[in-house]
Amino acid sequence: MTHRRVVITGLGCISPLGPDVESFWAKARLGQSAIAPIQNLDMSDVRFQNGAEIHGFVPTEHFDDKQLIPLDRFAQLAVVAAREAVRQANPLWSDAERERTAVVTGSCYGGKTSEDEGFREIYANPGKRARVHPMTIPRLMANAGTSWIAMEFGLQGPSYTVSTACSSANHAIGQAYWLVRSGICDIAITGGCEAPFTPGSMKAWEALRVVSPDTCRPFSKDRKGLVLGEGAAMLVLESEGRAKARGAVILGEIVGFGMSADAHHVTQPSVDGPTLAIRRALEDGGIDGNAIGHINAHGTGTPANDPVETAAIRRVLGPQANHARVTSTKSLLGHALGAAGALEAVAATLTLARGEAPPIANYLGPDPDCDLPLILAPEPCNAEYAISNSFAFGGLNAVLLFRAYRA
Amino acid sequence: MRSASNFAMLESMSDDILERVIKVVAEAQKLPIEKITVESTFEELAIDSLDGIQLLFHLETEFDINIPDEAAREVRGIKELAEGVEKLVAKKAA
Incomplete structure (x- = not known):
């Protein structure tokens, strides 16, 4: 097809x-x-x-x-x-x-x-x-x-x-x-x-x-x-x-989508479920983890989510997880639940299109279990591909893969 | 001002009830009260099924009555609405 x-x-x-x-x-x-x-x-x-x-x-x-x-x-x-x-x-x-x-x-x-x-x-x-x-x-x-x-x-x-x-x-x-x-x-x-x-x-x-x-x-x-x-x-x-x-102005592109279920626990996140969803999104887009330059994380700021998300990103991206720049706009917008992924999709699209990445706010210092390359101040972004993660209570995960639009 | 035709039909209907029904309809539909007569149909007043449901809700509040679904279904205009309300008010008083 x-x-x-x-x-x-x-x-x-x-x-x-x-x-x-x-x-x-x-x-x-x-x-x-x-x-x-x-x-x-x-x-x-x-x-x-x-x-x-x-x-x-x-x-x-x-x-x-x-x-x-x-x-x-x-x-x-x-x-x-x-x-x-x-x-x-x-x-x-x-x-x-x-x-x-x-x-x-x-x-x-x-x-x-x-x-x-x-x-x-x-x-x-x-x-x-x-x-x-x-x-x-x-x-x-x-x-x-x-x-x-x-x-x-x-x-x-x-x-x-x-x-x-x-x-x-x-x-x-x-x-x-x-x-x-x-x-x-x-x-x-x-x-x-x-x-x-x-x-x-x-x-x-x-x-x-x-x-x-x-x-x-x-x-x-x-x-x-x-x-x-x-x-x-x-x-x-x-x-x-x-x-x-029709000569429309093209702002960005979606190139992949992956889903999974933790099948594990109603509120405790697992590493396996998010890992599978991120992997499926990359497979759907036909790219490997080395291409990912930016991540709009689920990043809820709960003690449980963030280390699990860190581990899942590391599992899929391997060494590229040391380079893909990570933000969580929930530190700016709160967690808008069923709207969160959409607000983050707007952020991810603009990050790629305008070449600037929104930083994480309210950061107090590193947690060794969350050792990703975090964006902590406004910075330029030249990534071609970005993922945006959402992991729900009930263990239902959905990951979108965005690409800066190039004709 | 209420039109004279409101009174012509009112041999068996209480003025007070009709007046209050028309007031509720005017307020709920945001219509000028003089546009509504006892002969007005819902169609003429552009009252659709959803509007109708809300009218019933407001009339239940205004008259402290409980309008059964079946009675409500047959109402097509102001006259039937006021007559239905009057019956329920009388029943409540009995």
Whole structure:
């Protein structure tokens, strides 16, 4: 089977670093972290206090009152990011092409905000005929992001949502990439969206004891855990042939995708699972580990993830693991769960395209179990290939392989 | 201002209930209240099925009633809506 090349012609994101891609990159490239005390929730009864929230997002600036009724925050973010990506790509769809455009998004939680608010009424008032808003189901369904993007642009191709916790967006982007590469679709809008800041969700993360009491310090000594984040990012993927024929500006290329399951433990990571996913991504792209010059790591900053990820990278890359430069943008953006891989895909694409790599923030010093060539200050990047890792609770791993676009 | 036709149909319907129903519809649909008459159909007011579900939700709140699915399904306009609400309000009072 001959594979078509798949290029990126549009990027969009709304994140704690800013409302669009350029504001995101202006801060990310300098390693400026958005992690700060959580302001939109009462955190007085929660052990951790910090998160990476989006501030200044006013839904009515993006949607009219009627549009907003069935839209949870996570789906609002999805549509806003997709609009930016589509505006940049300007795909010039024909009607026939709309039927061959996929929309594949990732979300871990779906409309958690609506679910939390609605169900609180029910549980607090048993037997009192408490009701939930009639749009609660459309708001909370995890596929809402995909559905509203499809409706926004009239896209009728294969469209669905992938929910694999922290790997959701990487699984989604990988699926979309394969849909375009195989010729099933010509264009895809793909990424992830998440809005996890609700009281119930904060207490659940607190109980799991993986959230840092201060900040996110990937691969650092004295790292204490992850910090939650929110946001959405979307990419427009397109067959290279179509993009070139219409003279589109090509921002980057996806050349491989690998998946695996740890089949090991629900929260304790294994080295084998991530190793297999990274290896599969390289095989899918037809390259070996020596070609990898940049890694956007899963890098959650938990004591458990970072040494396991280090070992997996070393196993696959061998001696090249001493040279491939590693960042984790979770130190800037927090962990946006089902959107994380999409925000990191935007970062990886811009790293290769603009030749500058965003550094890890909040680093305190080396941990011998995390001895990778970490990017700790802004630096140029001349890598041709980069991988972006996502490893989910439940042991589900997804790795994307990016290439700087060369015609 | 309510149109005069609202009153012509009102021999058996409470003014108060009709007025409140129209107010709920106007607010929920963001329509000028004078555009809504007792004869208005949902089609004329561009109230789709999703809007209809939300109207029922707001009417349940306004009148503290429980509107059964079956009764709701047959409603096509303001008159039927107000009549249905009136029946449920009467039932509640009985």
